[in-house]
Amino acid sequence: MRRRRSQPDAAPRTTVRCAIYTRKSTEEGLEQDFNSLDAQRESAENYIASQRDEGWVCVPDRYDDGGFTGGNMERPALRRLMADIDAGRVDCVVVYKVDRLSRSLMDFAKMMETFDKHKVSFVSVTQQFNTTHSMGRLTLNILLSFAQFEREIISERTRDKIAAARRKGKWAGGKPLLGYDLVALPGGSKLIVNEDEAARVRQIFDLYAEYEALIPVVKVLDERGWRTKLWMTKKGAPCGGRPFDKNALFKLLTNPAYLGKVKHLAELFPGEHAAIVDEQTWHTVQQILKRNGSTGGVHVRNRYGALLKGLLRCVPCDCAMVHSVTAKGTKRYRYYVCANAMKRGWHVCPSKSVPAAEIERFVIDQVRKAVNDPAVLAATVRQVRLQSEEAIAKLELERNRLVAELIRRGAALRELLAAPDVAATSAEIMRTREEIRTLEQRSTEVRDRILAIGRELVDEKQVVAALRLFDPVWDQLAAREQVRVIQLLIERVDYDGARGTVAVTFHADGIRSLVEGKTEDAA
Numbered sequence: 414m415r416r417r418r419s420q421p422d423a424a425p426r427t428t429v430r431c432a433i434y435t436r437k438s439t440e441e442g443l444e445q446d447f448n449s450l451d452a453q454r455e456s457a458e459n460y461i462a463s464q465r466d467e468g469w470v471c472v473p474d475r476y477d478d479g480g481f482t483g484g485n486m487e488r489p490a491l492r493r494l495m496a497d498i499d500a501g502r503v504d505c506v507v508v509y510k511v512d513r514l515s516r517s518l519m520d521f522a523k524m525m526e527t528f529d530k531h532k533v534s535f536v537s538v539t540q541q542f543n544t545t546h547s548m549g550r551l552t553l554n555i556l557l558s559f560a561q562f563e564r565e566i567i568s569e570r571t572r573d574k575i576a577a578a579r580r581k582g583k584w585a586g587g588k589p590l591l592g593y594d595l596v597a598l599p600g601g602s603k604l605i606v607n608e609d610e611a612a613r614v615r616q617i618f619d620l621y622a623e624y625e626a627l628i629p630v631v632k633v634l635d636e637r638g639w640r641t642k643l644w645m646t647k648k649g650a651p652c653g654g655r656p657f658d659k660n661a662l663f664k665l666l667t668n669p670a671y672l673g674k675v676k677h678l679a680e681l682f683p684g685e686h687a688a689i690v691d692e693q694t695w696h697t698v699q700q701i702l703k704r705n706g707s708t709g710g711v712h713v714r715n716r717y718g719a720l721l722k723g724l725l726r727c728v729p730c731d732c733a734m735v736h737s738v739t740a741k742g743t744k745r746y747r748y749y750v751c752a753n754a755m756k757r758g759w760h761v762c763p764s765k766s767v768p769a770a771e772i773e774r775f776v777i778d779q780v781r782k783a784v785n786d787p788a789v790l791a792a793t794v795r796q797v798r799l800q801s802e803e804a805i806a807k808l809e810l811e812r813n814r815l816v817a818e819l820i821r822r823g824a825a826l827r828e829l830l831a832a833p834d835v836a837a838t839s840a841e842i843m844r845t846r847e848e849i850r851t852l853e854q855r856s857t858e859v860r861d862r863i864l865a866i867g868r869e870l871v872d873e874k875q876v877v878a879a880l881r882l883f884d885p886v887w888d889q890l891a892a893r894e895q896v897r898v899i900q901l902l903i904e905r906v907d908y909d910g911a912r913g914t915v916a917v918t919f920h921a922d923g924i925r926s927l928v929e930g931k932t933e934d935a936a
Contacts, residue, residue: 764910
């Protein structure tokens with residue numbers, strides 16, 4: 414009698430814990446009962462159900478990112494998902510499409526490293542591939558490259574659209590401004606003057622022109638109970654309406670929209686909206702802000718009226734010379750001391766120190782000579798223009814280097830993309846693309862700076878006008894005003910104690926500022 418061969422026992426089925434990740438770039442439509450995130454999740458749940466025989470089960474946690482871009486990893490649900498993967502709570506990540514997880518090749522590569530480290534599978538419902546094989550990884554990288562390309566194209570189109578709108582003076586989006594109401598019209602949103610708020614804006618500009626400092630104006634606004642613009646989001650939530658601080662006040666005072674202009678990069682274009690502040694008030698306020706610089710109008714302590722504070726440098730040590738005061742009995746003596754000598758000892762510096770009154774008098778005499786001596790005046794003009802031209806030449810040299818490097822990196826990227834095994838070089842491709850992006854950004858910055866310096870070039874008439882203002886009024890100026898004029902006119906003073914020489918370098922921007930300030934006073 415034949416004995417029947419027994420069948421081997423079936424291997425125990427392994428449970429695969431599947432996490433579903435969903436994402437939508439905008440918040441539009443998320444308030445609906447069944448939105449895009451729900452649709453993505455339903456498709457993923459159906460797919461997991463079809464794999465039930467393989468032991469696939471859906472974890473109860475939801476990983477939904479609504480209103481978040483796929484261009485970075487700053488998403489709350491994605492962070493929770495990666496944390497659960499690190500904790501060993503997930504065996505498989507399921508998405509509707511690859512670009513729901515990420516639209517950045519670099520970010521996706523980082524995620525895949527984490528997935529591989531924890532042996533987590535990755536599945537796209539609508540794009541079938543297996544990441545355990547080289548062909549599957551190649552397919553995945555190609556899909557991701559197109560997703561990143563699509564994201565970058567959309568970004569470029571959006572930037573071009575905003576730039577074109579601003580060149581035409583149209584409102585291109587942003588937070589509503591105090592003094593204007595944002596009205597939706599068939600041709601797009603427009604700024605309409607709110608007369609009550611506009612009156613406040615004009616008074617704020619007048620207050621700053623009076624106090625010439627941010628903090629006193631903030632205090633007055635706080636006493637009056639004036640707040641920033643109060644507006645409602647699309648969801649009906651209130652936003653703004655906060656007390657003014659220095660930053661909010663500075664943004665208001667420097668916003669060219671109040672002049673009826675629209676700004677794009679460093680250029681201003683006539684806007685479709687009406688101006689609130691007249692040009693004279695606007696330029697007066699900008700001049701004061703520029704003069705005050707980072708201090709916000711607070712007078713930097715200069716108790717002894719050191720004219721060359723922050724300007725005087727020791728040539729041998731290539732460092733600043735610090736204003737110092739010593740007292741003998743009731744008398745006080747002022748000096749400028751080399752910072753290097755103060756830190757390392759007098760023996761390291763041939764300049765050491767110089768009497769303050771003596772070098773300040775010499776610098777003032779140099780300015781007076783420039784006013785009265787045609788040869789010195791001509792040399793000053795050449796010096797000022799030479800500074801700007803040298804700066805432009807350096808920037809042009811840098812721009813040429815950047816262009817050459819961009820060409821080289823572009824050729825390298827094309828070679829990598831043409832390589833037979835693209836998957837093997839994906840990390841190098843990502844690094845090259847990032848390098849190209851950085852180079853392009855720096856090239857744009859250099860180009861804008863070259864254009865700005867070109868616009869700031871001064872001519873002989875401007876230099877003559879500025880310097881001739883100096884001599885007649887110098888002795889009548891208060892100590893603080895004398896310091897301000899010197900800071901405007903002079904970029905630096907180089908003192909070489911070893912050779913006994915002093916070199917004065919005039920400031921091109923300062924000469925223009927002094928001329929413009931005088932013109933406004935006369936007006």
